[in-house]
Amino acid sequence: MTFARAAPTDDADGAIRSIVIVGGGTAGWISAAILARALTGTGTRITLVESADIGIVGVGEATIPPFIDMLQFLDIKLPDFIRHTEATLKLAIRFDQWNGPGTSYWHPFGTFGTGIGRRPFHHALLHDRAHGGQGGVDRYNLCAHLCEADQAFSPERPPPGARFALHLDAVLMARYLRRYAETLGVARIEATVRGAARRGDGTVASIALTDGRTLPADLFIDASGFAGVLIERELKTGYVDWRAHLPCDRALAVPTPRAATLPPYTVAHAMRAGWRWRIPLQHRCGNGYVYSSAHQSDDAACADLQTALGTDAQPRQLRFVPGRRNRAWVGNCVAVGLASGFLEPLESTSIHLIVAGVFNLLDHFPDRRFDPALAASYNAELALELERIRDFLILHYALTTRRDSAFWADMAQAPLPDSLAERIALYADAGTIRPYPREMFTEASWFYVLDGMGLTPRRTDPLLSAIDPARLRAMLAQISHDTLAGRAQALPHCALFPLRAVAIPG
Numbered sequence: 001m002t003f004a005r006a007a008p009t010d011d012a013d014g015a016i017r018s019i020v021i022v023g024g025g026t027a028g029w030i031s032a033a034i035l036a037r038a039l040t041g042t043g044t045r046i047t048l049v050e051s052a053d054i055g056i057v058g059v060g061e062a063t064i065p066p067f068i069d070m071l072q073f074l075d076i077k078l079p080d081f082i083r084h085t086e087a088t089l090k091l092a093i094r095f096d097q098w099n100g101p102g103t104s105y106w107h108p109f110g111t112f113g114t115g116i117g118r119r120p121f122h123h124a125l126l127h128d129r130a131h132g133g134q135g136g137v138d139r140y141n142l143c144a145h146l147c148e149a150d151q152a153f154s155p156e157r158p159p160p161g162a163r164f165a166l167h168l169d170a171v172l173m174a175r176y177l178r179r180y181a182e183t184l185g186v187a188r189i190e191a192t193v194r195g196a197a198r199r200g201d202g203t204v205a206s207i208a209l210t211d212g213r214t215l216p217a218d219l220f221i222d223a224s225g226f227a228g229v230l231i232e233r234e235l236k237t238g239y240v241d242w243r244a245h246l247p248c249d250r251a252l253a254v255p256t257p258r259a260a261t262l263p264p265y266t267v268a269h270a271m272r273a274g275w276r277w278r279i280p281l282q283h284r285c286g287n288g289y290v291y292s293s294a295h296q297s298d299d300a301a302c303a304d305l306q307t308a309l310g311t312d313a314q315p316r317q318l319r320f321v322p323g324r325r326n327r328a329w330v331g332n333c334v335a336v337g338l339a340s341g342f343l344e345p346l347e348s349t350s351i352h353l354i355v356a357g358v359f360n361l362l363d364h365f366p367d368r369r370f371d372p373a374l375a376a377s378y379n380a381e382l383a384l385e386l387e388r389i390r391d392f393l394i395l396h397y398a399l400t401t402r403r404d405s406a407f408w409a410d411m412a413q414a415p416l417p418d419s420l421a422e423r424i425a426l427y428a429d430a431g432t433i434r435p436y437p438r439e440m441f442t443e444a445s446w447f448y449v450l451d452g453m454g455l456t457p458r459r460t461d462p463l464l465s466a467i468d469p470a471r472l473r474a475m476l477a478q479i480s481h482d483t484l485a486g487r488a489q490a491l492p493h494c495a496l497f498p499l500r501a502v503a504i505p506g
């Protein structure tokens with residue numbers, strides 16, 4: 001086994017010559033792949049350390065569309081990736097029972113109608129509804145429409161207006177990206193990190209491995225999962241705990257056999273003390289129950305999940321504290337993935353945040369001086385992004401009319417962050433949604449949840465009142481017709497991924 005060594009410190013240009021990544025889960029191997037690709041030809045050596053004794057979380061299985069952009073950046077061929085990760089297409093999330101029995105709504109990907117007179121499309125829909133229209137999201141969003149019929153399309157030729165992401169096997173993805181990164185020269189060391197040596201300025205000089213070796217580098221990426229081996233244990237950055245807003249802090253995960261039907265969407269089904277996911281893959285179905293330990297015991301949660309799935313298989317339990325590290329970038333160490341924080345996987349944001357975090361690091365790429373302005377900018381952007389995602393997740397609970405358990409009663413009455421309360425008030429008046437610059441969730445995404453949870457604004461957009469309601473109805477019919485033209489390319493999702501005889505991992 002060879003070790004990467006830090007570049008001599010008298011290296012004149014001060015460029016980063018060596019990077020050590022701690023952790024070989026989704027975050028570690030995504031970081032390794034992106035950095036190896038981006039730094040090809042610079043001579044920077046990348047080494048990844050992963051522990052054989054500490055497993056990976058391995059349950060992150062639903063992505064969002066920018067994940068496909070990452071594969072393009074890596075020049076990975078989609079069919080090859082899909083085959084090796086047992087992936088299926090994801091066109092939407094369906095939220096079941098969040099507003100009580102029988103309720104359901106879509107958060108689909110892709111375009112949503114067409115703006116009319118500079119007004120975002122949802123205003124036209126709301127205006128039409130106020131005049132008796134019955135239009136639902138699936139008439140103006142192709143992905144939602146296809147999901148209703150378990151249909152999808154060739155991922156290599158998506159119809160106009162459609163976007164997609166993947167459901168994938170996280171363990172197979174880590175394996176795939178490992179092969180990719182190693183081909184680009186990333187060195188892998190199997191060892192456990194037991195500590196770090198620091199320089200006089202507090203930056204990390206090297207990490208110490210349990211076998212007695214030390215590993216120096218210029219830049220360290222902490223992708224060690226919830227442990228935060230460098231960012232927390234060594235650098236003690238601290239944690240912002242968001243349990244007061246998002247009390248779910250445990251999850252139970254269990255696979256079930258793949259069913260004959262193959263929905264091209266994730267299901268998030270509200271439960272007594274949280275919600276359960278269903279993620280269909282080619283070789284199995286991923287399931288799990290995210291719940292609040294303050295509202296339900298582990299045994300009761302396990303029984304609820306087993307009953308819902310009709311299985312007596314024992315699920316695996318995971319514990320987490322929703323929130324974020326005070327600072328993800330400290331000195332010469334940048335935390336990504338679970339080491340940087342975690343929010344419940346309701347909108348599949350974690351893998352996206354890993355990818356976005358590494359691209360953001362490239363946008364702020366330091367030299368060996370590690371100008372504090374870079375870390376400050378990176379940390380401020382990430383904190384803002386996480387707060388906006390936190391607000392979007394809280395929104396799913398905040399508007400519920402459910403009162404059938406202590407959990408739902410508490411969620412309906414919980415005080416909201418001012419930032420979210422203001423956004424809800426703005427929408428409740430005249431349907432106004434103001435996304436922030438660089439915000440992950442678009443105006444349409446906010447609309448799907450606000451509308452899906454049954455909030456109807458007091459008035460419709462006054463600027464649309466100039467349009468005769470009958471003319472507006474005709475315009476909507478045309479928009480719907482144009483949106484759904486992509487149906488011509490639709491295929492049954494299960495025809496893309498025919499059922500094979502496969503074993504279910506235990």
Ligand SMILES: Cc1cc2nc3c(=O)[nH]c(=O)nc-3n(C[C@H](O)[C@H](O)[C@H](O)COP(=O)(O)OP(=O)(O)OC[C@H]3O[C@@H](n4cnc5c(N)ncnc54)[C@H](O)[C@@H]3O)c2cc1C
Binds near residue numbers: 022055170194350
């Ligand atoms: C219940 C649940 C469901 C989720 N669902 C989704 C989802 O649908 N979509 C989504 O985007 N995200 C989801 N996530 C998040 C997703 O799983 C994570 O973002 C992703 O797996 C990244 O994990 P990681 O690589 O940061 O950590 P891990 O998978 O925990 O990997 C940590 C790595 O660090 C190594 N390590 C730890 N300590 C040491 C040490 N001392 N020395 C050496 N190596 C060490 C381990 O060996 C391992 O390789 C979910 C998370 C949970 C908990």
